[in-house]
Structures are given as C-alpha cells and as structure tokens.
Amino acid sequence: MTTVxxxxxxxxxNLMSKGEVQIEGEVQGDIRATxxxxxxxxCVTGAIIAEECVIRGRLLGTVxxxxxxxxxxxxxxxxxxxxxxxxxxxxxxxxxxxxxxxxLAGLTRALPEPTEAASSADPAMPPPLS
Numbered sequence: 001m002t003t004v005x006x007x008x009x010x011x012x013x014n015l016m017s018k019g020e021v022q023i024e025g026e027v028q029g030d031i032r033a034t035x036x037x038x039x040x041x042x043c044v045t046g047a048i049i050a051e052e053c054v055i056r057g058r059l060l061g062t063v064x065x066x067x068x069x070x071x072x073x074x075x076x077x078x079x080x081x082x083x084x085x086x087x088x089x090x091x092x093x094x095x096x097x098x099x100x101x102x103x104l105a106g107l108t109r110a111l112p113e114p115t116e117a118a119s120s121a122d123p124a125m126p127p128p129l130s
Contacts, residue, residue, distance in 0.1 A: 002020040003022070009026070015030070017032070023036070023044060024042055030048070031049070031050070036048050036052070040073045042056070047064070048062070049064045049104065050065045052067045054071065055070050061078045062080070064103045065080075067084050069085075070093055073090070074087075076095065079096045079098060083099070083103055
C-alpha cells in the first residue's frame with residue numbers, strides 16, 4: 001500500500017513508514033521508508049532514507065538508499081549515499097555521490113517500537129489529570 005502526501009499538503013516533521021511513500025506536496029523534515037517517490041512538484045527539505053528512492057522533484061538534503069534514481073526533472077542539493085545510482089539527462093545534482101556496499105548501515109531501526117513511548121514514561125510521575 002502506498003501513502004500519498006498530496007500536492008496541497010505541507011508537513012513539518014519527520015515521516016516514517018514501513019511501506020512506500022509518494023510525496024507530491026512539501027515536507028520539512030526527514031523521510032524514512034522502504035520506497036520513496038518524490039513527484040515533480042514535490043519539495044523536501046531534510047534527509048531521505050530508503051531502500052529505493054526515485055526523485056523527480058526538489059530535494060535539499062541527504063539521500064541514503066540502496067537504489068537511487070534522479071529523473072530528468074529532479075533538483076537535488078545534497079550528498080547521496082548509495083549502492084547503485086542513476087542520473088537521467090537534465091537532472092540537477094549539486095553534492096557528492098558516495099557509493100557504499102551498505103548505505104543503510106548503522107541505521108538499524110527503521111521505525112520506533114510502538115511501546116517505546118509508554119516504556120519511557122517516568123513511573124514516579126502521577127498519571128495525568130482527566
């Protein structure tokens with residue numbers, strides 16, 4: 001299932017998904033998913049971490065992905081850490097391309113555990129008032 005961030009939506013904050021995320025709007029924050037697609041009119045300010053990343057729009061930030069594709073309408077300003085990378089003619093890329101066997105190494109947890117917030121609560125604190 002694909003999660004779509006519509007063209008009329010602006011998100012300020014980080015996005016995390018276990019699936020595919022398609023961005024058509026604006027995101028000011030980091031994106032972490034299995035597969036990320038930035039549409040032609042999308043604008044992201046932040047890092048992208050994904051197995052596969054297809055960029056057609058504007059990205060100001062770092063990309064870490066096993067497979068990275070910058071299509072002809074892409075505008076990327078930032079470094080790209082990748083296993084394989086393709087840049088179509090016409091794409092704008094200002095930054096460093098760093099090939100590595102595992103660009104996701106050291107990024108072991110894709111998503112926080114659902115119980116993390118509950119387990120980090122201070123047991124000495126009384127429960128909130130209703």
